[in-house]
Amino acid sequence: MGTLFVISGPSGVGKGTLVKLLLEEDSSLALSVSCTTRQPRAGEREGKEYFFLSKEEFLRRRDENGFLEWDEHFGNFYGTPKPFVLEMLKERSVILEIDVRGAMQVREALKGSGISPVLIMIAPPNEETLIDRLAGRASESEEELKTRLDRARYELSKSVDYDYLLVNDELDAAKNRLKDIIETEKSKRRL
Numbered sequence: 187m188g189t190l191f192v193i194s195g196p197s198g199v200g201k202g203t204l205v206k207l208l209l210e211e212d213s214s215l216a217l218s219v220s221c222t223t224r225q226p227r228a229g230e231r232e233g234k235e236y237f238f239l240s241k242e243e244f245l246r247r248r249d250e251n252g253f254l255e256w257d258e259h260f261g262n263f264y265g266t267p268k269p270f271v272l273e274m275l276k277e278r279s280v281i282l283e284i285d286v287r288g289a290m291q292v293r294e295a296l297k298g299s300g301i302s303p304v305l306i307m308i309a310p311p312n313e314e315t316l317i318d319r320l321a322g323r324a325s326e327s328e329e330e331l332k333t334r335l336d337r338a339r340y341e342l343s344k345s346v347d348y349d350y351l352l353v354n355d356e357l358d359a360a361k362n363r364l365k366d367i368i369e370t371e372k373s374k375r376r377l
């Protein structure tokens with residue numbers, strides 16, 4: 187039985203970068219694939235980036251308690267498929283990269299199931315660094331940057347509900363600390 191890791195943090199903090207490095211180095215880790223009702227973008231493959239569902243199918247699964255968590259973004263539904271994650275957990279440890287609201291839903295959904303997820307918040311060393319990373323990555327307008335920053339402050343204020351706070355300062359060092367957390371939590375569950 188693997189361990190379930192939930193990784194959150196503001197947009198642009200480096201979650202995707204850290205998770206990609208971890209997956210490259212540790213083949214016992216797997217990343218969950220979400221379901222969505224949005225149309226696939228060019229190059230996206232079924233079961234790789236997402237499982238693409240019709241709205242009817244998504245709502246049916248939701249009503250049958252088929253998601254560990256779900257949310258609506260930009261008019262489309264997104265959710266973490268419960269059977270998919272539980273099946274993967276039999277063999278490997280699984281990472282969910284989801285926001286604060288989703289993380290709280292997952293913790294709630296698994297209460298009493300015998301699975302205790304490990305919640306890890308990734309934080310920037312400071313706000314200026316987050317702004318630089320956001321600005322360096324994409325072409326957000328001033329207005330979008332401000333919205334993201336407000337959202338980032340909100341997300342980081344929820345760190346108290348997390349098991350770990352990991353500051354993504356120097357990439358390699360942060361990746362190694364994340365690996366340590368993962369190894370520690372895996373071994374706790376082997377005892």
Ligand code: ADP
Nearest residue numbers: 197198199200201202203319323354355356357
């Ligand atoms: P997220 O998935 O949290 O939205 P990304 O992984 O896309 O963030 O990272 C945002 C940007 O910051 C990318 O350009 C990435 O290369 C850069 N980045 C991530 N971690 C670091 C780091 N420790 N130091 C410098 N740049 C970083």
Ligand code: 5GP
Nearest residue numbers: 220221224255256257259264265266284288
């Ligand atoms: P996109 O359509 O750009 O791939 O994703 C849009 C938004 O949906 C992003 O903010 C992304 O984090 C969020 N999202 C993707 N998968 C899930 C999921 O499984 N659950 C929740 N709650 N949000 C998700």
